[in-house]
Amino acid sequence: MKRKAWMLAAAVTACAFASAAVTAQPTNGRASHAPRRVAQSAPAAPVVVELFTAQGCAACVEANAVVERAAAEPGVVALTYGVDYWDYLGWNDTFARPKFAERQRAYRSALRLRGVSTPEVVIDGRRQVSGARGAELEAAIGEEADRHVWPPQIEFRETGDRVGVGSGRLPVGGAEVLAVTYTPGAQVVQVRAGENRGQAVRHVNVVRDVVRLGDWRGRPALFHLPASAEGQGVVILIQAKGDRRILGAAVRK
Numbered sequence: 151m152k153r154k155a156w157m158l159a160a161a162v163t164a165c166a167f168a169s170a171a172v173t174a175q176p177t178n179g180r181a182s183h184a185p186r187r188v189a190q191s192a193p194a195a196p197v198v199v200e201l202f203t204a205q206g207c208a209a210c211v212e213a214n215a216v217v218e219r220a221a222a223e224p225g226v227v228a229l230t231y232g233v234d235y236w237d238y239l240g241w242n243d244t245f246a247r248p249k250f251a252e253r254q255r256a257y258r259s260a261l262r263l264r265g266v267s268t269p270e271v272v273i274d275g276r277r278q279v280s281g282a283r284g285a286e287l288e289a290a291i292g293e294e295a296d297r298h299v300w301p302p303q304i305e306f307r308e309t310g311d312r313v314g315v316g317s318g319r320l321p322v323g324g325a326e327v328l329a330v331t332y333t334p335g336a337q338v339v340q341v342r343a344g345e346n347r348g349q350a351v352r353h354v355n356v357v358r359d360v361v362r363l364g365d366w367r368g369r370p371a372l373f374h375l376p377a378s379a380e381g382q383g384v385v386i387l388i389q390a391k392g393d394r395r396i397l398g399a400a401v402r403k
Contacts, residue, residue, distance in 0.1 A: 195301035197294045198387065198396050199228045200272045201281050202254045204236035205243045205351050206344035213269030213281030218336065218354040220287060225295055227385055227399055229332055230353045233268060241344035245337075245356050253360065260394035275389060275396040301398035302366065304386050312372050313363075313386050313400075320368035323392030327363040330385040331378050332356060334403055358382065 201217045203210040214230070221228035232245030233254060254266050261278055269281030274294050279286045303316035315327060337353045363373040366388055378384060388398040 195299055195398050196225050196227045197291050198274050198399050199226055201230045202233050202268055202270045204233050204268050205339055205341050206236035206239045206241040207268045208345035209282055210269045211351060214353055216281055216284040216287060221354050227401055228355050229357050230355055231357050239344040241341055244339055257394055275394040302388050304398055304400035306402045311375055313375055314372050315366055316370050318368055321390040325366045325388055325390050325397060327366050327373050328387040328389060329361045329363055329376055330357055331359045331382050334383045
């Protein structure tokens with residue numbers, strides 16, 4: 151996958167936001183009306199790869215490995231969501247939460263899919279592939295990385311309790327800001343029942359919670375971050391409410 155262009159564009163983004171960040175003022179989630187600076191070139195955004203998987207799903211083991219390899223690529227933000235609808239086979243997924251399956255169902259509706267399944271990967275909220283198809287996933291990530299977009303700029307405040315979001319085009323239906331809390335790196339679980347009984351199932355960047363911070367109205371605004379445990383990372387997602395496209399993302403590790 152091509153990443154030199156992404157790295158160069160990311161540097162441009164960082165410099166641009168350092169200048170523009172002063173327009174964002176504390177407004178309890180409401181956008182301020184300060185003028186924005188217009189960037190001179192289109193910055194790139196990281197590609198967000200969301201894997202919906204289950205410890206009790208035999209086909210998910212290979213998909214977990216495929217997404218872990220993708221997570222090592224520069225410019226890729228990979229997140230693993232455990233879903234609970236495989237628990238009926240006898241093993242309760244230790245990472246699953248009902249809201250993660252709800253997030254997957256929201257993608258089913260937005261992407262006009264017949265149903266939900268695992269393993270499933272959703273890329274930038276725009277397209278989905280089977281997590282077990284490594285070549286297809288790699289190609290899709292590359293295509294998304296090469297797509298020229300104008301993501302809203304995102305900056306974590308030094309105090310660690312707030313995040314600033316800059317200006318951008320507001321999609322039809324509006325957009326929201328989400329904070330995804332996750333455990334960076336690999337997690338291994340010994341599965342004692344179900345299809346993967348006796349196996350050590352490995353996951354990467356396991357999601358612990360998804361919190362909605364508020365609406366983004368296309369203008370600079372500050373949002374308060376939820377508390378997180380030591381060692382956890384946070385991904386900020388700016389996501390369209392209608393078609394669920396991810397407009398921008400940033401990682402605080």
